Each structure stands twice: as C-alpha cells, then as structure tokens.
Amino acid sequence: MRSINFEVMKEAVARQLPQGSDEASRSRAERLQRQGEIVSARFGVLDYNGGEIWADSTKRSQARFVHGFLFFSDWHGTVLRDAEVSQSAAEAAIGIVRAWASEYADGTKIPAVSHHDETTAQRLIQLTALIHQLDDLVNAEDYIWLTDLAVNTAELLASDEFHASGNNHGMFQDLALLYFSVMCEETPDADRQRYFDVSTRRLHAYFSSSFNADGVHLENTPTYHLMVCKHVHGVLEILSKVNHEDAGYYRRLLSTATGYATHALMPNGMYPPVSDTTQQLETRAARQNIFNSEEFAYAASAGKLGSKPQQRTMVLPDSGYAIYRSAWGDPNATFAFFSAAYNANYHKHSDDLSLFLRSDGVDLLSEAGAYGYDYKDPLTKFGYSSYAHNCLVVDGVSLPRTDESSHLTTLEAHEVREDGYRVTGRTQRLKDTTHSRTIDIREEAGIPQFDVLDAVESQGEHSFELLWNLGPEVEPVVHGNGFELFHNGRKLLDLQFDADVPTFVSVHKGEKRPKYLGWRFPRFGEAIPSNVVKISFTGRSARLHSRIRLAGFNYLDRGLNEASSEWKRSGDRVGLNYLSVPATSQSGSGKLAVVFTAIHQPGDFTFNYKKSIDQTGANALYILDDFGDQGAYYLADHGDRSIFNATQSLIRAELHRLGLTAADLITAGSSKGGSAAMLHGIAAGAGRIVVGAPQVKIGSFLQTPHPNILRFIMGDTDEDSVRALDQVLFDAIDSLEDSTRISIVVGEADHHYRNHVLPLKNYADNHGKSVEVTVLPGLPHAEIGSVYRAFLIANIEQELLGSRERVVTHLFHHAGDDSTSLHLDVHAPSGWEIASRLFCGSDAVDRTPFGESRTLRWSSLPPGRYRARVFLRNPENSDVPPFTTGWLTVS
Known part of the structure; x- marks a missing residue:
C-alpha cells in the first residue's frame, strides 16, 4: 500500500468543506452567538435554549439539522475568520459542541436521531471544518478534546456495522471520512491512511452502483442526481491531486451523467418538483460547472452562461424518463417531464407514469412536491402517495411508495424526434391492474401539442381515479370531459378527453377529509392548497384519450373564468x-x-x-x-x-x-x-x-x-x-x-x-x-x-x-311568390284583433288597421331589409305586448 500525500489534497478538501461567507450567513451566525437563536431558511427561528433544542425529536428533519451541526455552516467563512470576533466565536462554538457531547456523544441518549447515519456524517464534516480553523483560537485542552470527539466519530463512520451502504447517506459518511483523513494532522498517519482507504473504496463502490448505463443516478430525483454529481466532482478534484487510480473513472462518470442533468432542468434553470426535489435556481451549479459542460452551464443558468444544447428532447427508456422542451434559452418555453421510473427505493414516490408540464413560465400540470421525511406526518404521506402525482389510483388506495416490483414499471420509446416523441410508460404495480400511458408530443407550426392515451386493464371490477394536479398559479374551469387553465385571466392550456366508459370529473383543493387531496409543497414543511382535477370511472378496462392544447384550444373560452362571472x-x-x-x-x-x-x-x-x-x-x-x-x-x-x-x-x-x-x-x-x-x-x-x-x-x-x-x-x-x-x-x-x-x-x-x-x-x-x-x-x-x-x-x-x-308571428317569403313579396302570419287566439306596421330599415312603409285577418301580404317591394311590428287587441281590452318579427331581405 503506497503512502498518501495528504498535504497536496488539503486545498481541494477545503473547497468541499462548508464555508458560508455572505452577509446572510454572518447575520445568522451572530444571532446564534449573541441571542441564542438558530435561524434556518427551512425551519425558521429555533430557540437554542441552552442546548434543549436537541431534545426535541418531534420534527425529524429539524432534529437532523441541529444534531448534524449544520448551522455551523454559517460560521466558517464569517465570524470564525474575523480577527475581532473570531476568538469569542471559537469559544462559543466549543461551548455548543461540548453542550451537545455531554448529553449525546455516547449515542445512548434519546432521541436516536443524534446518531442517525447521515446526521453523524454531517456532524463530522462540521467538526472537521472547525478543527481546521480553531487551532490558534482555542486552548490546547479544548482543541485536543474536539479532535478526540472527531476521531471517535470517524471510527464510528469507518465501522462496517454503522455504514449505510447503497445510498447517499453512506456517501456522506464516506465523504466525511475522506475529508477528515486529509485535514486532521493530529490523527496518526496509520489511522488517516485507513480512513482514506476505507472511504475511497466505499465511494467507488457507491458511485459505480448508483448510476445506471444512461448516467442517471438511481435515487429518482434530479436534484439528488446533481448533488451526487457535485460530490463525484469533488472527489475527483481531491483524488486527482495524488493521481489516484479512480480519477479516470470519475471523469468518465461525470461525462455520462451530464446529459440528464442538463435536459432535466426546466427553462427557468430549476428542476421540476418530482420526487424529493428541492426546487431552487441552479445558477451556482452553472458557475461551478462540475460537468465541464457548456451545455449544462447554459441550462442551469437559464441561458445566461455557456452554449445552447443541440437537442431539445431526451428519452431514456432504461431510466424511465422522457423529456421535451420547445426551445432553449426561452424562460417561457414549454417543458414536459414524463416519468415511468422506479430505479431504486430511495426517494421513490408513488409517481409511476406521472406527467409534469410547464409553459409560459407557469407550472400547468404539476406535482405536489415533497413535504418532508417524517413518515408519520399526514402531509408527508400524501406527498409520497399517488394522489400527489398525475397518475392512476385503484380502489382509492395509493400505490405503495416502494415494493419489490420495480421491474414492473417500464418505458418504451416508439419515436424520438427533435420536435417531440411518442413513448409508452407501463406499470403493473397496481392492484390487479395494468396501466399504460402513451405520450405523443409533436409540434404544429412551432406550437407543441400533447396527446395522452391512458389504457387500463384489470382482471376484475374496480373503481379508478385519474388525477391531474395543477400548478398553484393557475385556476381551472372544469367541464364534463376536461378543463381549461387560466393564469391572471389568460388561458394557457386546456385538456379535453374522450373515453369508452362513463366518467365523472371533479375538482378538489386543500382537502383533508376523507383524504388529503389538492396540496402543493413549495418547499419542505410548507403546504398551500392547490387544485387537482379527478376523473373517476369504474369497470374492468378503459381507454381515455386526452388532447392537451396550449393554443388552437379544444374549448372556446366563454368567460366562465372571469372574476366578474356569475357562473357556478x-x-x-x-x-x-x-x-x-x-x-x-x-x-x-x-x-x-x-x-x-x-x-x-x-x-x-x-x-x-x-x-x-x-x-x-x-x-x-x-x-x-x-x-x-x-x-x-x-x-x-x-x-x-x-x-x-x-x-x-x-x-x-x-x-x-x-x-x-x-x-x-x-x-x-x-x-x-x-x-x-x-x-x-x-x-x-x-x-x-x-x-x-x-x-x-x-x-x-x-x-x-x-x-x-x-x-x-x-x-x-x-x-x-x-x-x-x-x-x-x-x-x-x-x-x-x-x-x-x-x-x-x-x-x-x-x-x-x-x-x-x-x-x-x-x-x-x-x-x-x-x-x-x-x-x-x-x-x-x-x-x-x-x-x-x-x-x-x-x-x-x-x-x-x-x-x-299564445301568439306567434312569422314574416316569410312564400314559395309561390316572386322575391319582392313578403307574407306575415299571426297565430293568435280567436276573437283577437291584429294591426301591423311594416318597416324597411327604420322607416315605416306600410300599416294595417286592427282587424281579424291573420295573414297579410305585401308585393312589389323595393330592395331592402324588412320587418313587421304586430299589435294585438283582445276582447277584454287588457294589455297585450306588441311583437316584432326578425329581419328579411328583399333583393
């Protein structure tokens, strides 16, 4: 085993360590140091309360945040680097770590989340960053104690029993171990070498098994694909310093992974809210350009950096994704993301055959997104369920989030073109049912048209619900067999379907009973009501053909959406x-x-x-x-x-x-x-x-x-x-x-x-x-x-x-007369008298006095538009309204 030169890798590792340095980071760090409040963009303001914050395990994601010391990310590039406050900040940091260690360092204290696999890894990364900075800021006793805590944590991460293999939690454990092995000089070389070897071996095993042949990360989420690729790039940067044997593999892996990372980005430079995606602008990723790709930089920066990609469609049958966009560099371009993917159990949602569609800068056919990881929370359960996605539900029961049947969800490509594709996704994971969805995208005069054919086949009778979750910015007008979508009063989309079974269309928003339906999660932990259209039907089989149009609409807009409309x-x-x-x-x-x-x-x-x-x-x-x-x-x-x-x-x-x-x-x-x-x-x-x-x-x-x-x-x-x-x-x-x-x-x-x-x-x-x-x-x-x-x-x-x-008046041309003659028939009760005036335009050209005749005739009339006004008088001399006929033309 050759000796590793850790010194030459330190600069590369330092770039991977957390180092928040902007004013927002400084403000959060100072607030914790001075006021005892942890500020998080995700969790809001949390009271440190002398360390009591760690005892609260009711919110799992929040507990992982505080037990992982992730709030220290704001300190490393701000208060710990300022000459005037670094000493006091260092002492405060040591105090916080000691407070945690006194209760949780041995791993026996409840809540168990303190030693959750990824949380422990994140804590070691923060400890490594602290050790890197505190050498000259704290006394020797504190520094040695901090180093010992980090070593104990590293030993835990290095053990096979604690390692979370096969997912990104294990990746973070090994990244933490790699960073620690390089940065902590106080650790014996033999231990550093062991940590380095264990972490690089595991990382290679994870990265080589977590991407498929398409270069797509298996955890079902575009942002996890990008996040893992960032860490592949980071590991490559570190290992390249010592010409490590794995460096070449990581270069090839990043090259293969570039395509999906690029095409999965929406026109606004964000990833769609599929699976556990955290939606954010990926401008930083564009600048970092971890793929060394001008096309990725272009997509991630929404066209501000790099160069425009050549292709607008990407279909990956093995991965289960079909992606289309109408143009690059246009933030209002149309973007479609079809998922027939079940690549691994991690971050899997019950979203088989879900279609996401965005156009004109607005999410149209959307998804709920992810609410959190606390599976006991009803909103979290909803976010993972089929009801939060645009797919099929059988007998009112969502697909399980995961099972052992990933091979039963597939994607077949029939035709892939520059201006669209035709693909079929199929899942047999449903109860006694096969659902096939064919998506046909094509452009007419540059405008995309979408046709969706849903075929449902079952062995027995079932009730079915086909769902279309809508973007939170659009308002629907629902019809008997479809709906229109409006944004700020302007129509952006309509969907009209025909079926071979009776269907029932309903719209729901922000419902909690009898089940959660109609919610959108803009970010983790935040829920807003959003519309979902549900198409219900029953039987053994059904075929529904949906025509989705962004122009040349199925429905003529009759103003039912207008705020002033009284339609109900x-x-x-x-x-x-x-x-x-x-x-x-x-x-x-x-x-x-x-x-x-x-x-x-x-x-x-x-x-x-x-x-x-x-x-x-x-x-x-x-x-x-x-x-x-x-x-x-x-x-x-x-x-x-x-x-x-x-x-x-x-x-x-x-x-x-x-x-x-x-x-x-x-x-x-x-x-x-x-x-x-x-x-x-x-x-x-x-x-x-x-x-x-x-x-x-x-x-x-x-x-x-x-x-x-x-x-x-x-x-x-x-x-x-x-x-x-x-x-x-x-x-x-x-x-x-x-x-x-x-x-x-x-x-x-x-x-x-x-x-x-x-x-x-x-x-x-x-x-x-x-x-x-x-x-x-x-x-x-x-x-x-x-x-x-x-x-x-x-x-x-x-x-x-x-x-x-009753009275009926009728002005007409008699078939036996020439075209200059008009006849007037008046059907009125017996005993009533009738008078009339004949108008040509606004001029009265003839009049008849009251009499009992029911038929009047005018002949040899000059050309013009004529109509008659009929007056009636009944025997009781009670008021009878006059009648005016429609216009007739004499030519």
Whole structure:
C-alpha cells in the first residue's frame, strides 16, 4: 500500500468543506452567538435554549439539522475568520459542541436521531471544518478534546456495522471520512491512511452502483442526481491531486451523467418538483460547472452562461424518463417531464407514469412536491402517495411508495424526434391492474401539442381515479370531459378527453377529509392548497384519450373564468356549470325558466336565448351541456344517466332556493335544447314546456351528422343504440302529466316537422296526451331561432300574466311568390284583433288597421331589409305586448 500525500489534497478538501461567507450567513451566525437563536431558511427561528433544542425529536428533519451541526455552516467563512470576533466565536462554538457531547456523544441518549447515519456524517464534516480553523483560537485542552470527539466519530463512520451502504447517506459518511483523513494532522498517519482507504473504496463502490448505463443516478430525483454529481466532482478534484487510480473513472462518470442533468432542468434553470426535489435556481451549479459542460452551464443558468444544447428532447427508456422542451434559452418555453421510473427505493414516490408540464413560465400540470421525511406526518404521506402525482389510483388506495416490483414499471420509446416523441410508460404495480400511458408530443407550426392515451386493464371490477394536479398559479374551469387553465385571466392550456366508459370529473383543493387531496409543497414543511382535477370511472378496462392544447384550444373560452362571472358549478357526482339569473320583475319572481342549449361547434359550450328571457323578467337558469365535445342532450354518458339525474337535482335545488314548485317551472330550448327541455320538463313535472323544432328521434338524427354525440350518449353508434335513443322522448310522453303543457313551434319546411314533431304529435294524440304544435309555412330549420325567440317571449309573458293564450308571428317569403313579396302570419287566439306596421330599415312603409285577418301580404317591394311590428287587441281590452318579427331581405 503506497503512502498518501495528504498535504497536496488539503486545498481541494477545503473547497468541499462548508464555508458560508455572505452577509446572510454572518447575520445568522451572530444571532446564534449573541441571542441564542438558530435561524434556518427551512425551519425558521429555533430557540437554542441552552442546548434543549436537541431534545426535541418531534420534527425529524429539524432534529437532523441541529444534531448534524449544520448551522455551523454559517460560521466558517464569517465570524470564525474575523480577527475581532473570531476568538469569542471559537469559544462559543466549543461551548455548543461540548453542550451537545455531554448529553449525546455516547449515542445512548434519546432521541436516536443524534446518531442517525447521515446526521453523524454531517456532524463530522462540521467538526472537521472547525478543527481546521480553531487551532490558534482555542486552548490546547479544548482543541485536543474536539479532535478526540472527531476521531471517535470517524471510527464510528469507518465501522462496517454503522455504514449505510447503497445510498447517499453512506456517501456522506464516506465523504466525511475522506475529508477528515486529509485535514486532521493530529490523527496518526496509520489511522488517516485507513480512513482514506476505507472511504475511497466505499465511494467507488457507491458511485459505480448508483448510476445506471444512461448516467442517471438511481435515487429518482434530479436534484439528488446533481448533488451526487457535485460530490463525484469533488472527489475527483481531491483524488486527482495524488493521481489516484479512480480519477479516470470519475471523469468518465461525470461525462455520462451530464446529459440528464442538463435536459432535466426546466427553462427557468430549476428542476421540476418530482420526487424529493428541492426546487431552487441552479445558477451556482452553472458557475461551478462540475460537468465541464457548456451545455449544462447554459441550462442551469437559464441561458445566461455557456452554449445552447443541440437537442431539445431526451428519452431514456432504461431510466424511465422522457423529456421535451420547445426551445432553449426561452424562460417561457414549454417543458414536459414524463416519468415511468422506479430505479431504486430511495426517494421513490408513488409517481409511476406521472406527467409534469410547464409553459409560459407557469407550472400547468404539476406535482405536489415533497413535504418532508417524517413518515408519520399526514402531509408527508400524501406527498409520497399517488394522489400527489398525475397518475392512476385503484380502489382509492395509493400505490405503495416502494415494493419489490420495480421491474414492473417500464418505458418504451416508439419515436424520438427533435420536435417531440411518442413513448409508452407501463406499470403493473397496481392492484390487479395494468396501466399504460402513451405520450405523443409533436409540434404544429412551432406550437407543441400533447396527446395522452391512458389504457387500463384489470382482471376484475374496480373503481379508478385519474388525477391531474395543477400548478398553484393557475385556476381551472372544469367541464364534463376536461378543463381549461387560466393564469391572471389568460388561458394557457386546456385538456379535453374522450373515453369508452362513463366518467365523472371533479375538482378538489386543500382537502383533508376523507383524504388529503389538492396540496402543493413549495418547499419542505410548507403546504398551500392547490387544485387537482379527478376523473373517476369504474369497470374492468378503459381507454381515455386526452388532447392537451396550449393554443388552437379544444374549448372556446366563454368567460366562465372571469372574476366578474356569475357562473357556478354544482357539486353532485356529475358537476354542472350553470348561470342563475334572478327575476327583474315582480311577476317574474313567481316563475323559473330553465333554458337548454342547442348543438354548437365542437368545444363551443354556451347558452341560448338569454336576451329573450331577460325581456320577460323571470328567474332564469342556464345550464351548460359541456359533455363530450358537442354535448349529450343533458342525458347520458355511455348509457349512464348521471348527467340527467344531476340536471334534475339542480333544477329541484333552484326551485327550492326560490321557494317555487314544479308548477312554476318553464323549460325551454330549440333543436337539441328543445329535446332536452321536453325530457327534463316532463320528468320534473314542469308547468310549461316551450320548445322550437326539437329532435324527437334523437338517435336517427345523430347517426349521420353527429355520430360523436351518439357514441358519447349511448357508448356505440350501432342500430340498437339508434333505436334506443329514438325511443327516449316517446317514453317520456308516456309519463306526461295533464298539469304539464307543451307548446312546440316548427316550420313546415323544416325536416324536423315531418321526421320528429309530427310523429311525436301523433303518438301523443293516440295515447291521450296533449301536445300543442304551431306549424309555420315556409320556415326552414335554419330560421327557427328568430321565430322561436318571439314565441318563447310571448309564452313566458302570457304565463306571467296568468293567460293560457299564445301568439306567434312569422314574416316569410312564400314559395309561390316572386322575391319582392313578403307574407306575415299571426297565430293568435280567436276573437283577437291584429294591426301591423311594416318597416324597411327604420322607416315605416306600410300599416294595417286592427282587424281579424291573420295573414297579410305585401308585393312589389323595393330592395331592402324588412320587418313587421304586430299589435294585438283582445276582447277584454287588457294589455297585450306588441311583437316584432326578425329581419328579411328583399333583393
């Protein structure tokens, strides 16, 4: 065994020892020396209390901090180096160490954390730094005593029985032993040589086993990867001074480890909050440049140092990581980190197949982060659990943090490109279940798009929860099958999914019961409420395809997120977005109009006829049908009628809140909204149902133009599904009560008349049910909106007046006339008189006096935009509001 020249290594070791030298360090050191208060960025202000601080073991992380003497890190480069105060500071330091030793040096005193493996190592590192500085500052007796304490600690660390092999705790033990062997001249050379040999042998064994072939550290955390690499660099720096045989290996190891350390950094120069990551700016690491890599320096400094890396994606199937960014050097770039990793038990979270996504400088799909290491703390348990990550939970039970099944979580790379990748993560660690998640990232016109396919396969029936933890800076707007994310009122992301099973979407924030859900840990020991979206479903298998968009969104922003918005969300198993508008008139306070929406473009979920209802002054309830990508007729999701039940519950709750009964309920809507108004009005026992051109044979209607809606409602598009959905409204008519009055307006030229309304009318007549139908000649379906608005207003106003009479006005081109002619039909009760004025633009061009004629005709009209104002007079001479038709153009 060759003799080691310790002297040439001292300078390199000194650089590894703690040496806080800034003003903040000085302030903390002086505060402990003068006021007896230990100040920690992590734990706050701790009362030293004459050494009683060491007896508190209730907070394990804090106890490890104080028993490891980590607070002395602030002393070495400040008060112990100042000529004016170094003497008193040295005496104070000796006093603190003696106080600790009098109670805990023999390792028999409770709390046992005093001799925790890593804590003991950290204490020796601090003692080594003190010995290095106190030689000329304390008396010989104190110095010898301090050295003996350090030797005893080194002997403990050198023993095989105490050594924590295979993890970074053992690494710290061996680093402490290495530093001590080099720095402590008072120790016999033979002992120093032994400590040196033991530590370097163990360090080589640890480093060679703790990185995989990808150069990724096995402890599942990017910051631990960087931290261990820093110590590899430090050991390399020390051993290079004596041309140690391991130096070449450490150079190659750092070279291999550079890629992951670089790509795992977010655009802001921090690592994502995965596993036990401590989030901080890595600017210091960029300046130290332990990898001797300009690309790492660039990533760690957020583009301020070094040179831009060449690749934007990194996929490491053996390690279980797939990383993407849209650009280097842009702090607002998009960054995705997908983890299908279980590389070791250390620092492992139950995060199998979790996806983290950041864009525009904001965490969008995030993770809770780590709360601490006290496994008895419920927040710590939550932080490790599946509920704190974006993954799958089976039967309400999180995956265990660790088990003996690491080989059951894998990552497969299908395609890796400069602008994205397609990979599949798979875990079979779940109870009786395999979960596969395929992430497909690609760029369209430079903007990344994310598609996530979740496939779940089980042997038996289970309940499942798919979680999306959101960043603390974003606010969600949740829909039936997805959500939007807003930051300071600006939309940054939306996610819309389709599934082959019924699903239930809910949002949670800062919950503690029945279990912890919706929390974010900005740093260890700090918890803030944060939103999590939960998608629940049951069965043996399921496939969910989620489209995540950062532009070209799935959902049209309709202002539900605005601070001034009065939109609310019901809290049933199926959540509903709704707008409740109070009555604006005394007569209107006695009625509630519930308005159902028609079909709009995919992703455009809004309400209809609000201006019309506002004119009546009645209470109004607008419910969004934002299920699937174009709605679900307020009915079902893959055959499950929870949507229907939730809508009924909301209507009942609103009636109860207003002190009204079902007799005071008016349901309304046209086209799809008309179908829903009849279904829900009949089921609720509404007093009035007022609809325009509804679809009755819903399955037949959807089969060709909207199979997506048919599939969502029924779970299939086959003939059985069509027939079953066609029957729904006819079955509803069977339960129609005499107290519910249905009024339908439809155009004669509208296919809804012959294919839907007429069959319903005939069915109702044959079964002794009353359905009133007003048929307007020449009116196609495309023009029902303006006519229905007038029809709706008239019917509601008559309800408010207590009248059962109705008026319908219709201005149209007759098919047999030339294009310069207009016809006006007025449907009004018998005995009423009608007068009219015809307007071209704002000018009245003709008027007719009161009379009983119900049809008026104007011919040879000059080109222009025309509409008619209709005045009515009933036999009782009571007030009847006038009606104005929509505009028609004469060309």
